[in-house]
Amino acid sequence: MRNCEAIKKSLGAWLDGELDPGPAAEIQLHVEGCASCLEEKARIERLDSSLKRLLEANASQVDFKTFWAGLRQRIADEKSWHTRVLEKIRPVFSPRRVAWAVPAMAVVLVAVLSLDQFFPGWRGNGQTNMASVESIDGHGFNVALLREAKTKTTVIWLFENQESEDETSAESASSDTAF
Amino acid sequence: MNKTPSATSKEIRLGVETAEWELIRKCQKGDVAAYEELAAKYYRRVFMVILGMVHHRDDAMDVAQETFYRAFKNIRRFQGGSNFYTWVYRIAVNLAIDFQRRQKRSIVDLKENMDEVVVDAETSGGDPLREVQDRRLGEKLLGAINELTPDHKAVIVMRAVEGLSYKEIGRIMGCSEGTIMSRLHYARKKLKEKLGTDL
Numbered sequence: 409m410r411n412c413e414a415i416k417k418s419l420g421a422w423l424d425g426e427l428d429p430g431p432a433a434e435i436q437l438h439v440e441g442c443a444s445c446l447e448e449k450a451r452i453e454r455l456d457s458s459l460k461r462l463l464e465a466n467a468s469q470v471d472f473k474t475f476w477a478g479l480r481q482r483i484a485d486e487k488s489w490h491t492r493v494l495e496k497i498r499p500v501f502s503p504r505r506v507a508w509a510v511p512a513m514a515v516v517l518v519a520v521l522s523l524d525q526f527f528p529g530w531r532g533n534g535q536t537n538m539a540s541v542e543s544i545d546g547h548g549f550n551v552a553l554l555r556e557a558k559t560k561t562t563v564i565w566l567f568e569n570q571e572s573e574d575e576t577s578a579e580s581a582s583s584d585t586a587f
Numbered sequence: 588m589n590k591t592p593s594a595t596s597k598e599i600r601l602g603v604e605t606a607e608w609e610l611i612r613k614c615q616k617g618d619v620a621a622y623e624e625l626a627a628k629y630y631r632r633v634f635m636v637i638l639g640m641v642h643h644r645d646d647a648m649d650v651a652q653e654t655f656y657r658a659f660k661n662i663r664r665f666q667g668g669s670n671f672y673t674w675v676y677r678i679a680v681n682l683a684i685d686f687q688r689r690q691k692r693s694i695v696d697l698k699e700n701m702d703e704v705v706v707d708a709e710t711s712g713g714d715p716l717r718e719v720q721d722r723r724l725g726e727k728l729l730g731a732i733n734e735l736t737p738d739h740k741a742v743i744v745m746r747a748v749e750g751l752s753y754k755e756i757g758r759i760m761g762c763s764e765g766t767i768m769s770r771l772h773y774a775r776k777k778l779k780e781k782l783g784t785d786l
Contacts, residue, residue, distance in 0.1 A: 417772065420768075420771055420772055420775050421753075421768050421771075421772070424746060424752075424753070424771075425752075426752070426753050426764075426768065451779055451786050452775060452779075454786055455728075455747070455775060455778055455779060455782070455786060456746075456747040457747075458724055458725070458728055458786075459639070459728060459732070459743070459744070459747045459748065460747055460748045462725055462728060462729075463635045463638055463639050463744070463748050464635065464748070466635075466638055466644060467631045467632075467634050467635040467638065468631075469644075470630075470631065470634055470644075470648065472626075472627055472630060472631075475626075475630050475634075475648070475651070475652065476623060476626060476627070476630075478648075478652050479626065479652045479655050479656060480619070480623075482652065482656045483619060483622075483656065483659055486660070
């Protein structure tokens with residue numbers, strides 16, 4: 409048999425109907441014969457009913473028409489997701505900002521594109537994936553090398569310098585005429 | 588053929604739930620008129636729970652409207668796994684707890700705001716002594732509740748005002764029945780201590 413202190417700890421749960429039948433019957437039996445626990449039970453009941461009465465009285469003053477009018481308005485004002493996204497983006501693209509942003513972006517773009525010219529190999533180990541063509545002197549022949557870094561491919565061209573031959577013949581022709 | 592009382596009540600309950608589910612299905616298709624019916628059914632109960640937590644009538648009105656607005660916005664996600672009011676209460680309690688953490692009003696404001704309510708709530712039947720006692724109890728009760736944490740307030744209001752079971756409260760608050768029992772015991776104990784002989 410539990411004492412008053414233990415019973416009082418479970419009184420709330422008992423009044424709420426949350427105890428199993430065994431403990432509930434035990435508490436009921438105790439409360440019926442104990443003035444102190446009976447008073448504690450009455451205090452819990454008064455507490456709950458006072459709170460309920462207080463809030464019910466206030467809630468009864470709330471008119472549904474007023475409540476619904478506010479709620480209806482909020483629902484009506486609800487915008488679609490794309491409208492909300494556009495509204496967020498729009499200030500970013502205001503004419504005043506765009507007026508500054510466009511030239512600024514152009515300068516940045518030019519700067520980035522010309523980085524390779526001023527700082528060759530700035531992207532990493534100096535190798536690029538782009539092919540490069542170099543001309544070297546090949547003992548009277550013109551040699552061009554095409555190097556492609558990614559696949560490590562090298563293509564070699566040997567060719568005659570047509571321009572210099574033309575120039576020589578033109579020079580000799582003109583000298584002939586001079587003489 | 589006579590039906591047993593329990594069978595009849597079960598059928599009625601089932602009928603109400605079916606009708607409510609029909610309303611919910613309409614709301615999920617964007618039917619605002621159907622939502623008005625649902626809101627009319629539950630707004631007062633939701634308002635009471637919120638008021639018990641935020642104490643100020645205007646604040647409670649704002650939070651209650653926000654609750655129903657969010658419920659409507661998200662009603663497509665409601666699959667009927669729980670009662671509609673449990674689902675709405677969960678939104679309401681979370682919003683009320685957030686609201687309390689963001690905004691703290693002074694107890695003086697609360698008393699001024701609730702004075703008329705205490706008078707309205709009196710069931711003294713014209714007995715001046717009882718009226719004074721009720722007013723004093725109401726004021727002290729408000730002050731005492733205000734000192735509880737948001738979680739304790741939520742539990743005592745849902746139990747005392749709504750009569751929800753520990754299981755339902757646990758589902759709304761996202762915790763076990765044992766936790767609810769413990770919080771409720773603590774909240775009642777604190778309130779009884781604060782109210783003293785006025786209770």
